Amino acid sequence: MEIEKLWEEVRELNLGTSSQVERLESPPSPLRFLRDFVSPNKPCIISNATLHWPALSSWTQPSYLSHALSSSPVSLHLTPNGLADALVPRPDDPSSLCFVSAHVQRMPFSDALNLVSSSSLSNSFVAYAQQQNDCFHSEYSALAPDVDSHIPWATEALGCLPDAVNLWIGNHLSETSFHKDHYENLYAVISGEKHFLLLPPTDVHRMYIRDYPAANYSYSQDTGEFTLELEKPLRYVPWSGVNPFPSPADRDREMAFFPLYFNGPKPFECTIKPGEILYLPSMWFHHVRQSPDERGLTIAINYWYDMQFDIKYAYFNFLQSICGPSSFFLPEARTWEVSDISIPTTSADAANEDLSCSVLSATHNDIPLATKSEPGASEIAILSEVADA
Template sequence: MEGKVESLWEEVRELSLGTTVDRLHSPPTPLQFLRDFVSQNKPCIISNAISHWPALSLWPTPSYLSAALSSSTVSLHLTPDGHADALVPHPSHPSLCFVSAHVQPTPFPQALDLIRRPPNYLVAYLQQQNDCFRTEYGELESDCDGHIPWASEALGCLPEAVNLWIGNHFSQTSFHKDHYENLYAVVSGEKHFLLLPPTDVHRMYIKEYPAAQYSYSQEKGEFGLELEEPERYVPWSSVDPYPATGNLKQESLKFPLYFNGPKPFEVTVKAGEVLYLPSMWFHHVSQTPGDDGCTIAVNYWYDMQFDIKYAYFNFLQSLPCRSIDDPTTPESACEEDSGPHASPNHLNSRFSGDDSATTNVHDNV
C-alpha cells in the first residue's frame, strides 16, 4: 500500500499539477476558473485582478491607514518570535505543544507602529481571521472589492469571511490546510508560499499536540506559555521545512517522506497579484515587507464543496503509509477532522478560535 501512496504523489503532478503554479495575466472567466482550477483543485496566481483597487495606492502609506483607523481598536496578535499557531517546546516536559498567539485589543495606530518598528522582545501581527475586514476594519471597505466577482460566480456564493493581514518579516505560518477556497490578494510587500496538494497528506506527519496559549505581560515585557484547560489536542503538521542550520540531516531522518519526496510548489505573490489557494492544500507562509515596512493582504474565504474530492481525501489520509527509506510509520493517521482546522462547521469552529486556523491563525498567512 505504501508504494502506491508514494507513487500517487508523482502521478498527481504528472497528470494534473505539473511542476509550477500557473500564472494568469488577466482574471479568468468564471467558467475558466471553475473548469481549469476549482474543479481540478489546482492553484494559480492571477495578475491584474485588483489593479482597480484604491488600496494599492493608498495602503502602502502608513499615515493613510492610521488616519482612516484612528479611532479603531483592533485585535493584535503577539508572540516572542513571530511563530504563532506553531509547535514549540512543552512548558512542563520534553515534548512539543501547539501554541496560539496572545491577542491584545490595541488602538490601530499603536498596532501599526509595533509592526513597522518591532521591539526586540515581541513580534506583532494583525491576523484575526474572524471576518475582521468587515468588522474591525470597516472604514477601509471602500478601498477594495467586497468579493471577487468572477470567483463568486464560479463558486456560486459570496465569501463567508474577508480578512485583513498586516505583518512584518518576522511572522510566518507553519504548514496547515483550510477547508475554504481561498482568494489571497497582496496589497503591499510579498507573500511566500510553500504548497503541497491534499494527496501529500502523509508527508505532513500530522500528530495531535496539546494546545497552549502565549500570555504577555506589558509591565515586564515578557511572555509566558500556558496549556489550555480543559486539555485540548490539535492535529498539526510536525514538519518544519526550514530547520535551523545544521539540523537538516536530523530533520530529514525524522521526516523522510517530506524531505525525500517531491519538492513543494514555491510561489511568491507580489503586490497587485491574487493567489487562488484551493481547499485542503497544505501551505506554509512567510513574507517580505514593502517600503512601508509591512506586508498587507486581504483574503476571501469561500465555502468549499464537501463533495467526492473531500471523501477521497478523507479516505486517503486514513491509509497507513510507510516510507521506503524509513521502516517506521509516520504519525499521520490521526483524525485531522477532529481538530479545529477541519470541522465542516466552518464558521462555528473557525471563528470560535481556530485557525489560520486555530483561534485565529495561519496565515499567519
C-alpha cells in the same frame, strides 16, 4: 511504494511536473476558473487582478491607514518569534511539543500599526495585526471602499459570496507553518510580498500530522516576557511538524525525522506581489513567509469561499485514514526506522496507539509516536483559527 506513485500521478495528470504555479496575466472568466482550477483543485496566480483597487495606492501612504482607522480598536497578535499557530516545547515537559496560539490584545489601530512596524526579536516580541473570522468587516470596515467586497469572477464560478474576508498586516518576521483550510482561498497582496510553499491534499502523509495539546502565549507588559500555558481542559489540535526551512545545524535531523517531505516531490513555490491574487484551493497545505515594503510592512487581504464538501473531501478523509508506507514500522520490534536512526517506542506508547497502520511522526526532541490509523473528529474539523500570515 503505492503512496509515492500517487504523488507522482497527481503531478503528471493534473498539476504538472514543474514546481512553479501556473500564472494568468489577467482575471479568468468564471467558466475558465471553475473548469481549469476549481474543479481540478489546482492553484493559480492571477496577475493584474486588483489594479483597480484604491487600496494599492492609498494603503501605501504613511498616514492613510492611521487616519482612516483613527482610534478604532483592532486585535494585535503577539509572539516571541513571529510564529503563531506553531509547535513549541510543552511548558510542563520540554521534551514534548504543544500547539501554541498567539497572545491577543485589543488596542487602537495606530498603536497596533506602530508595534507591527517596530517589533523585532530584540524587542522581545513580534506583532501581527490580524483576527480571522471576517475581521475586515468587523474591525476594518472603514477601509471597505478601498477594495472589492468580493471577487466577481470567483463568486460567479463558486456560486456564493465569501464566508469571510480577512486583513493581515505584519512584518518580515511573521511566518506561518504548514496547514490546510477548508475554504477556497483568494489571497490578494496589497503591499510587500508573500512567499508560499504549496502541497496538494494527496501529499497529506508527507505532513506528519498528529494531535498536539493546545496552549496559549500570555504576554506581560510589566516584565516584557511571555509565559506559555496549556489550555484547560486539555484540547488537542492536529498539526504538521514539518519545518521546510531548518537551520544548517538541524537539517540532517529534520530530514531523518521527515523523510517523506524532504525526499518527495518539491513543493510548489510562488511569490505573490501587489496587484496579484493567489487562488489557493481548499485542503492544500501551505507554508507562508513574507517580505515587507519600504515601511517594513506586508499587507494582504484574503477571501474565504466555502468549499464543496463533495467526493474530493471524502477521498481526502479516506486517504488521510489509511496506512502510510509499511516499511517505516516494524511491529515485532516496536521500532521506528528512518535511515540510520532506530528509536524504540515504550510499551505504554504501543498500548495507547493503534500501531497496525501508521506513519512516522516525530518533531525536534519529541519521542516518535505513531499517529492513529483512524482520524479523530478533530482531524477533520474545520479549524477557524489558523494564522495564514
